Amino acid sequence: MLKFKLEATCNKTKARAGVIETPHGKIETPVFMPVGTRATVKAMAPFELKAIGAQIILSNTYHLYLRPGADVVAEAGGLHNFMGWDRPILTDSGGFQVFSLSTLREITDDGVLFQSHLDGTRHFMTPEKATLVQEQLGSDIAMCFDECVPYPCSPENSYKAVERTIAWAERCKKAHKRSDQSLFGIVQGSVYPEQRIYCASELKKMDFPGYAIGGLSVGEPHEKMYQMLDVLSEELPHEKPRYLMGVGYPLNLLEGVARGVDMFDCVLPTRNGRNGTVFTYSGRINLKNKAYERDFSPIDPNCNCYACRNFSKAYIRHLYRSGEILASRLCTWHNLHFLVDLMSKARIAILEGSFEDFKRRFEDNFNDEGGRR
Amino acid sequence: MLKFKLEATCNKTKARAGVIETPHGKIETPVFMPVGTRATVKAMAPFELKAIGAQIILSNTYHLYLRPGADVVAEAGGLHNFMGWDRPILTDSGGFQVFSLSTLREITDDGVLFQSHLDGTRHFMTPEKATLVQEQLGSDIAMCFDECVPYPCSPENSYKAVERTIAWAERCKKAHKRSDQSLFGIVQGSVYPEQRIYCASELKKMDFPGYAIGGLSVGEPHEKMYQMLDVLSEELPHEKPRYLMGVGYPLNLLEGVARGVDMFDCVLPTRNGRNGTVFTYSGRINLKNKAYERDFSPIDPNCNCYACRNFSKAYIRHLYRSGEILASRLCTWHNLHFLVDLMSKARIAILEGSFEDFKRRFEDNFNDEGGRR
Numbered sequence A, B: 001m002l003k004f005k006l007e008a009t010c011n012k013t014k015a016r017a018g019v020i021e022t023p024h025g026k027i028e029t030p031v032f033m034p035v036g037t038r039a040t041v042k043a044m045a046p047f048e049l050k051a052i053g054a055q056i057i058l059s060n061t062y063h064l065y066l067r068p069g070a071d072v073v074a075e076a077g078g079l080h081n082f083m084g085w086d087r088p089i090l091t092d093s094g095g096f097q098v099f100s101l102s103t104l105r106e107i108t109d110d111g112v113l114f115q116s117h118l119d120g121t122r123h124f125m126t127p128e129k130a131t132l133v134q135e136q137l138g139s140d141i142a143m144c145f146d147e148c149v150p151y152p153c154s155p156e157n158s159y160k161a162v163e164r165t166i167a168w169a170e171r172c173k174k175a176h177k178r179s180d181q182s183l184f185g186i187v188q189g190s191v192y193p194e195q196r197i198y199c200a201s202e203l204k205k206m207d208f209p210g211y212a213i214g215g216l217s218v219g220e221p222h223e224k225m226y227q228m229l230d231v232l233s234e235e236l237p238h239e240k241p242r243y244l245m246g247v248g249y250p251l252n253l254l255e256g257v258a259r260g261v262d263m264f265d266c267v268l269p270t271r272n273g274r275n276g277t278v279f280t281y282s283g284r285i286n287l288k289n290k291a292y293e294r295d296f297s298p299i300d301p302n303c304n305c306y307a308c309r310n311f312s313k314a315y316i317r318h319l320y321r322s323g324e325i326l327a328s329r330l331c332t333w334h335n336l337h338f339l340v341d342l343m344s345k346a347r348i349a350i351l352e353g354s355f356e357d358f359k360r361r362f363e364d365n366f367n368d369e370g371g372r373r
């Protein structure tokens, strides 16, 4: 079971700095978790993730359940052994993917019948099974199996999903046996404050060691997302870690931190990286742009990641145009470094009592023509 | 200009151990050179190439001339700066690619008119231009622009190409100005011993600092290749390094070493790696094979490369099936390590006087159902 210690809270925002202790080590929060969907953070090797200071990664139960199979991972000695990562791992429950990736879904109170997006095979996923699979994977933090609704969603449909998510959370908790793994509850409720509050209060009664906020960053306006976070920052227990699922855009991260979120994950830095889009403190740029043909300066002269210490924009642009793997590697490396570093700087600012200033300075410099996602 | 020092010769075979000194450091021979076609060894970063002990890499003039352009590389401060590699680099002349990749070729004694395989633009490549481009790239070792013939090739056509290769070598030598770059001659002559001898003897008169053997490993039977090497091992000057172009299959490497070859390059280990095919001391295996689904042992338990120290066949197989970049990275890493290590072991055996034994033991263990390429 994990321990969470709050070290400091901002007196102008709701930002918090804390430490989570897991069987595979400590996590200093706020923290960004790189996503390793299929037991690998795309384009990165474990030693590189350590080099950028990644403290915990996320992996996807749905994908690993279908391939290579949870039994194969268990036989390998668990996910840490299988993928050669000895720091903490968080697994999602597969709920989000069952609802977004698979076909032929039939949802009942019992569970979800779905068809694999890989080979069309049929599977029945239940709260109990999602819990068992995560125990086989052996992550440090597991997630309850929840029902995710798309955006927009009617209040009625969202409410049904909330009820189911609460009932399933109860069943996950009952099914969960591993004492070296912590099971988090997930708050649903679309963009309806009263549903969010209801869901959080019900989950709170079950006394989970941590709480995730799901069903956001699915297309709703940012203001709606911030509103939900504002509501939940009061409702969720202060002494437990809070995890905002699927958010990784720099400006959103800082808004989340300011609303008391401790943990984030997103495929944005890795997916952007493979497309040649990189974050800098002045905004997001795309290295495929002709403007960088003879730009022999690094992506960010102040960044000390491997890519910026050794290579120019012109070189990385050349690699992209040539379809070379090293292009994806360097941009992914830089982007993950950027977000991990941003959270580390935010943490220091919280500890020093200067978070609000830090956030404002970042926002003033970060001009992103590409919008917020 | 490079210096070559012979340190030992085998008394049973023609194998040699030597040291080549270049402006970017020493190269202990025999040596395998990883291929970095487009200013990157596919899937590898420079620090990883150093980790496996790569002493020199090869890059392709044809590709860099077309993209990003030799002027861009020159403006970056040369190829070493551009790609972040501070050890020796060898560039080929582009001859091989002009004849194998481009379309609409018109060969005259003056040069070759060809159409880019990338965008169809027309270019006229001459010995002088190939030399200039390589000077712009700033490699430590440059190659003469030669005419490569396919296999099979009639004696008449091969002879014409030999004459042109000799005339062009003369022009390359005349055009070559950089004193910190060494220009090698290339011996052509298909599978005709008398043409090989003739070409070598003419090039010898021009006193190049090193000699390459081109036009082999293009589909001819291995016995023909070995026969040409036998012939040339006598004809080429002993005090100069010899480079067999395009050969990287383990058994062929040792046959080449036994015939006095000092340098090799080939895309085989990188290309194989991206397909999941890896070398082991007992032969070549494909990790995509179902047999490795639950094989939690490394590719080669005796290999100390990063892939073998940290990951199982089952994990790498999973990465391949999932289309993950890390699969290509790990197999490429292992394969290059294997060949670099094989040459290093061969060198030690030559120095210790046990090369013939070493070669026999390797051949006895290496069972490759996949044939010799």
Ligand SMILES: [Zn+2]
Binding pocket: A299, A300, A303, A304, A305, A306, A307, A308, A309, A334, A337
């Ligand atoms: Zn960077």
Ligand SMILES: [Zn+2]
Binding pocket: B299, B300, B303, B304, B305, B306, B307, B308, B309, B334, B337
């Ligand atoms: Zn290995």
